[in-house]
Amino acid sequence: QVQLVESGGGLVKPGGSLRLSCAASGFTFSDYYMSWIRQAPGKGLEWISYISTRVNTMDYADSVKGRFTISRDNAQNSLFLQMDSLRAGDTAVYFCARMPGSRSLDWLGYFDYWGQGILVTVSS
Amino acid sequence: IQLTQSPSSLSASVGDRVTLSCQASQDINNHLNWYQQKPGKPPKLLIYDASNLETGVASRFSGSGSGTDFTFTISSLQPEDIGTYYCQQYGNLPPTFGGGTKVQI
Numbered sequence: 609q610v611q612l613v614e615s616g617g618g619l620v621k622p623g624g625s626l627r628l629s630c631a632a633s634g635f636t637f638s639d640y641y642m643s644w645i646r647q648a649p650g651k652g653l654e655w656i657s658y659i660s661t662r663v664n665t666m667d668y669a670d671s672v673k674g675r676f677t678i679s680r681d682n683a684q685n686s687l688f689l690q691m692d693s694l695r696a697g698d699t700a701v702y703f704c705a706r707m708p709g710s711r712s713l714d715w716l717g718y719f720d721y722w723g724q725g726i727l728v729t730v731s732s
Numbered sequence: 733i734q735l736t737q738s739p740s741s742l743s744a745s746v747g748d749r750v751t752l753s754c755q756a757s758q759d760i761n762n763h764l765n766w767y768q769q770k771p772g773k774p775p776k777l778l779i780y781d782a783s784n785l786e787t788g789v790a791s792r793f794s795g796s797g798s799g800t801d802f803t804f805t806i807s808s809l810q811p812e813d814i815g816t817y818y819c820q821q822y823g824n825l826p827p828t829f830g831g832g833t834k835v836q837i
Contacts, residue, residue: 652831653775653820653832655829667826703775717827719767722775725774
């Protein structure tokens with residue numbers, strides 16, 4: 609079965625860095641675009657980044673552009689999010705999510721599998 | 733694109749028909765999805781492309797709409813349906829989510 613497991617979260621001071629990982633299993637990881645989505649405590653969902661299958665395309669939400677970097681290792685079935693210059697407003701649960709596609713579309717527009725999420729707390 | 737969900741919360745009885753609304757700030761055709769999130773859990777996809785039921789999802793859930801106005805319906809509310817429901821659009825990237833509707837019994 610499809611599994612996505614995030615790791616690497618924790619408490620970090622403002623201005624600090626953290627690297628999140630998402631280990632994928634149960635599907636051919638290299639065939640799927642992947643995203644990071646976050647949820648601040650008690651708040652709604654915010655998409656923050658996606659990466660294409662062959663790492664040639666990626667995009668970021670304006671709120672994290674220039675500070676966060678998404679990457680993947682298809683040989684290791686892993687997705688990463690390098691987070692630098694962290695701010696209190698980045699405190700959230702971070703989810704990795706799969707973006708299914710088809711023969712004619714890279715992405716069908718929805719997120720069909722999500723990890724359980726990992727908490728990142730930015731505080732002094 | 734901004735998605736506005738209403739109401740922000742509701743309370744209904746078991747067996748009730750429940751209707752949630754999601755309004756987009758621009759025409760997104762049918763490029764809208766619905767998710768259910770229970771406390772401490774990740775969102776679960778229920779409806780894609782406005783009206784298509786995801787495989788394995790109970791048939792009491794349904795969606796409709798196109799353009800800017802969308803509706804999500806639970807035909808007969810069950811105790812396990814409590815949670816927060818989010819709409820998400822992909823008609824104009826980046827994808828965005830609505831603020832959610834919390835459903836209580």
